[in-house]
Amino acid sequence: MQIAPSILSADFARLGAEVDAVLDAGADIVHFDVMDNHYVPNLTFGPMICSALRDYGVQADIDVHLMVEPVDAMIEAFAKAGASMISFHPDATPHMHRSISLVKDLGCKVGIALNPGTPLHELEEVIQYLDYVLLMTVNPGFGGQQFIPQSTDKIKRLKQMIETRKLSTLIEVDGGINAETIKQTYDAGADIFVAGSAIFNAKDYKHSIDSLRQAVK
Numbered sequence: 001m002q003i004a005p006s007i008l009s010a011d012f013a014r015l016g017a018e019v020d021a022v023l024d025a026g027a028d029i030v031h032f033d034v035m036d037n038h039y040v041p042n043l044t045f046g047p048m049i050c051s052a053l054r055d056y057g058v059q060a061d062i063d064v065h066l067m068v069e070p071v072d073a074m075i076e077a078f079a080k081a082g083a084s085m086i087s088f089h090p091d092a093t094p095h096m097h098r099s100i101s102l103v104k105d106l107g108c109k110v111g112i113a114l115n116p117g118t119p120l121h122e123l124e125e126v127i128q129y130l131d132y133v134l135l136m137t138v139n140p141g142f143g144g145q146q147f148i149p150q151s152t153d154k155i156k157r158l159k160q161m162i163e164t165r166k167l168s169t170l171i172e173v174d175g176g177i178n179a180e181t182i183k184q185t186y187d188a189g190a191d192i193f194v195a196g197s198a199i200f201n202a203k204d205y206k207h208s209i210d211s212l213r214q215a216v217k
């Protein structure tokens with residue numbers, strides 16, 4: 001299992017130190033939520049902040065979750081800024097296949113992000129090209145929301161879809177993941193666990209990350 005703290009809940013005034021702290025505490029991946037006040041009703045950070053983290057010395061994978069519309073210009077900007085993984089929402093681009101190819105051509109891992117209300121059949125024609133599928137387990141736009149319980153069944157159905165096609169696509173879950181909700185998503189087949197508030201709102205990051213790992217046992 002890979003734990004990906006969402007820096008949406010970090011102290012932005014001390015971002016470099018916050019990222020160092022969660023990586024020192026055992027996190028695997030840095031989850032970077034890009035919101036444009038258009039695709040979602042919130043505004044966060046852009047590629048300059050991603051390259052600033054690289055310049056600061058962050059070497060871990062940076063997982064860019066694009067909640068922007070359109071996506072292609074931001075894919076190019078984030079690949080240049082040091083992103084390792086880039087996901088976007090299918091309803092934010094007119095040409096999903098072209099946007100997937102763009103991420104891969106730029107040397108990043110590619111994921112499609114699905115909102116709670118978006119059906120899995122959106123993946124039908126493209127799943128074989130994906131490194132991961134990001135299943136939103138809350139509606140996108142804000143940290144600190146409650147996990148939507150129906151998501152567990154969707155994870156199981158996605159896992160089945162992947163296994164039926166003999167693919168090695170990873171499943172990333174994002175939203176409301178904490179020590180209470182993580183086990184059901186792990187048991188359902190998730191591989192990468194994004195957690196923002198559950199990690200950054202805790203005093204001791206190592207304790208909160210250890211508790212997430214412990215909770216699936």
Ligand SMILES: O=C(CO)[C@H](O)[C@H](O)COP(=O)(O)O
Binds near residue numbers: 006067
């Ligand atoms: O994509 C997101 C919101 O759109 C965030 O990654 C997600 O909400 C993480 O925050 P939390 O763990 O607090 O729910």
Ligand SMILES: [Fe+2]
Binds near residue numbers: 006065194
């Ligand atoms: Fe996210």
